[in-house]
Amino acid sequence: MSNLNNEQLAAVNANLGHNLIIASAGTGKTSTIVARIEKLLNDGAKASEIMLLTFTNKAATEMIERLSKKLGSSAIKGIKSGTFHSISLDYLKKHKKVVLKRSKELRWLLKSIYDKYPKRDDLYDYSYLADIYSMYNNTCLDMNFYDWFKQNYEAHSHNAKFYTNILSEFEEQKNTHNFYDFDDLLLKAKDFFKNEFKDEFVEVLVDEYQDTNNLQSSILDCIKKKSLFCVGDYDQSIYAFNGANIEIIASFKRRYENAKIYSLNKNYRSTQRILDFANRVICNNERLYPKQLVVTRTQESKAILLNQFEFSKEQYSFVAEQISNTLLENPKEQIAVIYRNNSSGDEIERVLKQNLIKCIRKGGNSFYDLKEIASLINLAALCANKSDILSFIDILQQSKGVGAVRVNIIYQAFLELGNGSLLKGILNPIKKSEYNFLKKKDFKLGLFAKTLKEDEQKSYEDLVKSDFKHNPVLLLDELNDENILFLEQLYLFLKDNQNINSPYLLLKNTFFSKIFTMIIDNIAVKRAYIGTKFSPSLKEEKINSIKKNCSYILEDAKNYDNNADFFEKTLLNTEFKNQKGVQLLTVHASKGLEFNVVYLIDLAQGKFPNIKLSKNAGGIEEERRLFYVALTRAKNELILTWAKKDNENDKELIRSIFIDEGMKI
Numbered sequence: 001m002s003n004l005n006n007e008q009l010a011a012v013n014a015n016l017g018h019n020l021i022i023a024s025a026g027t028g029k030t031s032t033i034v035a036r037i038e039k040l041l042n043d044g045a046k047a048s049e050i051m052l053l054t055f056t057n058k059a060a061t062e063m064i065e066r067l068s069k070k071l072g073s074s075a076i077k078g079i080k081s082g083t084f085h086s087i088s089l090d091y092l093k094k095h096k097k098v099v100l101k102r103s104k105e106l107r108w109l110l111k112s113i114y115d116k117y118p119k120r121d122d123l124y125d126y127s128y129l130a131d132i133y134s135m136y137n138n139t140c141l142d143m144n145f146y147d148w149f150k151q152n153y154e155a156h157s158h159n160a161k162f163y164t165n166i167l168s169e170f171e172e173q174k175n176t177h178n179f180y181d182f183d184d185l186l187l188k189a190k191d192f193f194k195n196e197f198k199d200e201f202v203e204v205l206v207d208e209y210q211d212t213n214n215l216q217s218s219i220l221d222c223i224k225k226k227s228l229f230c231v232g233d234y235d236q237s238i239y240a241f242n243g244a245n246i247e248i249i250a251s252f253k254r255r256y257e258n259a260k261i262y263s264l265n266k267n268y269r270s271t272q273r274i275l276d277f278a279n280r281v282i283c284n285n286e287r288l289y290p291k292q293l294v295v296t297r298t299q300e301s302k303a304i305l306l307n308q309f310e311f312s313k314e315q316y317s318f319v320a321e322q323i324s325n326t327l328l329e330n331p332k333e334q335i336a337v338i339y340r341n342n343s344s345g346d347e348i349e350r351v352l353k354q355n356l357i358k359c360i361r362k363g364g365n366s367f368y369d370l371k372e373i374a375s376l377i378n379l380a381a382l383c384a385n386k387s388d389i390l391s392f393i394d395i396l397q398q399s400k401g402v403g404a405v406r407v408n409i410i411y412q413a414f415l416e417l418g419n420g421s422l423l424k425g426i427l428n429p430i431k432k433s434e435y436n437f438l439k440k441k442d443f444k445l446g447l448f449a450k451t452l453k454e455d456e457q458k459s460y461e462d463l464v465k466s467d468f469k470h471n472p473v474l475l476l477d478e479l480n481d482e483n484i485l486f487l488e489q490l491y492l493f494l495k496d497n498q499n500i501n502s503p504y505l506l507l508k509n510t511f512f513s514k515i516f517t518m519i520i521d522n523i524a525v526k527r528a529y530i531g532t533k534f535s536p537s538l539k540e541e542k543i544n545s546i547k548k549n550c551s552y553i554l555e556d557a558k559n560y561d562n563n564a565d566f567f568e569k570t571l572l573n574t575e576f577k578n579q580k581g582v583q584l585l586t587v588h589a590s591k592g593l594e595f596n597v598v599y600l601i602d603l604a605q606g607k608f609p610n611i612k613l614s615k616n617a618g619g620i621e622e623e624r625r626l627f628y629v630a631l632t633r634a635k636n637e638l639i640l641t642w643a644k645k646d647n648e649n650d651k652e653l654i655r656s657i658f659i660d661e662g663m664k665i
Helices: 006-012 029-042 057-071 084-092 103-114 126-139 145-152 154-177 182-195 214-222 246-250 272-282 312-326 342-354 371-384 389-396 404-417 422-427 454-460 481-496 503-511 514-527 536-557 563-572 619-631 657-662
Strands: 018-023 050-054 080-083 201-206 225-232 260-264 305-311 335-339 359-362 582-586 595-600 634-645
Touching: 006 029, 006 260, 018 029, 029 050, 029 057, 029 201, 029 225, 050 057, 050 084, 057 080, 080 084, 084 182, 084 214, 084 563, 103 126, 103 154, 103 389, 126 145, 126 154, 126 182, 126 214, 145 154, 182 214, 272 619, 272 634, 272 657, 305 312, 312 335, 312 342, 312 595, 312 634, 335 342, 342 359, 342 582, 371 389, 371 422, 371 481, 371 503, 371 514, 371 536, 371 563, 389 404, 389 481, 404 422, 422 481, 481 514, 503 536, 503 563, 514 536, 595 619, 619 657
Parallel strands: 018 225, 018 260, 050 080, 050 201, 201 225, 305 634, 335 582, 335 595, 359 582, 595 634
Antiparallel strands: none
């Protein structure tokens, strides 16, 4: 604690109660939280009486590691630390059967239900309905979906009953399989802490408090505790699009009697010029709490550079050239290119790679959402889980002509053949004179033949060489030769990899299996088109890229002792830390990071700010907070760029209003 400044010490020594610490960018909030936990332990609190909630598991790990170095691992053993989701999972799985799934996977389940109903032109598609439902779950605490939807989507209120029926069936299916997505973890955790959890914490600490949503805030109120210690910065609240409610941090003193507010204003990260620029911009937003960043660094600061270009391609070439010229001064991982829109990321990534500059892109889609990564993990998961329909859907859809609804039917067939076990249905199917999955012809798909006999399988003798040729699932109509060969390879893979509880060995066997080779090939083919023309050389390039991505997962699997921990932690990860290079980041992905040099690109009206993206999430004030976050990632150098046009015939753009605000124009 001797290294803390007076502001940090005041926060650390706050009495138990409701305390809010406004921690501006680069002001040492992590050190303050670590010191607060140290004080609680020194004052007699047990480690098990402390809960630390963070925005990422990485942040929680960093704080626990700092505490371990200072106090020893035994002194801090028992502290409950992690994200809202990871801590919710830890508690729930001790009392319930929880099969955690990514939201993207559960959307396939929703789609299979949605596709059963007749469609009309005035309906939202299933993906947008999923987004609406997630927003409802995270923001609405006192109204059913039907009433909430009618209130918030008046123009579509006549479809409220239709959507409610689909979502009701969706919930029934999830409950049947014990599937949980991230929203379910929080919803069930709220009920658990409110009605079942009896212990009381001395203190619950919350990092990045400005990014909490209504559901997370309600969970905090349900957890029994003597003290609440929240750390955040309203100027860095940038997740309104995902349900975060800035009013939660703004109303802290009003909601909690005798609440105390502390401020950290001494910045240890950025130079004077960078902070002055950032302060001038953010002061155009409403001031919820008075504050002013104070610079502690004494070295001379470099001027902020503003570069204007006629066309976007000139802008990206300039950034690539500048990075090439300064690589000797700064390691690649200490250089970041930050942008508001993923389209900017696409362009700058392409140009950097053309110039042979190694770069790593983060933000947008998660690394774990890459098709090859999801397929690798799901294929391995089939060996570890008895009947996982979503893993099965993902794998079978890699075979041509098999959609989500049809996979669901094949899955049900395997379940019958295995008396409820997917693995048994594939590996050791039961023999019956009649199978229920063959009795009815599906009116929509025409998937099954009307009459089926065991000897019909003889036609597959020349195609299927293994014992899989005797599996009654092959009696399903409309399975083409490729589907059958794919299922046979799945059978052979599962047969050879049962009862492996080493994540690395299981992932390694999966990676080198024939079925995964088939999957890789299918993915690469889809990515190897230039327009409508297939490129064999591009396919080979894509295969190498896919294999490289998979190698990171194989390496990561070495850190786990059993499959359960590996699959669970993998699902809780939203981003994967891989090899070093120039960092390409959306503003949201840059949150919490810092770099020696930051290039902030495409600063034109309509691009940044992009009111179209944030119109339902705070508009210009949300965009200004995003800009403030991007600016304050820079430690030493900040380079701003924009272009008047994307292409020669495009309409001329206007430079971002935020540039003018920062330059006092």
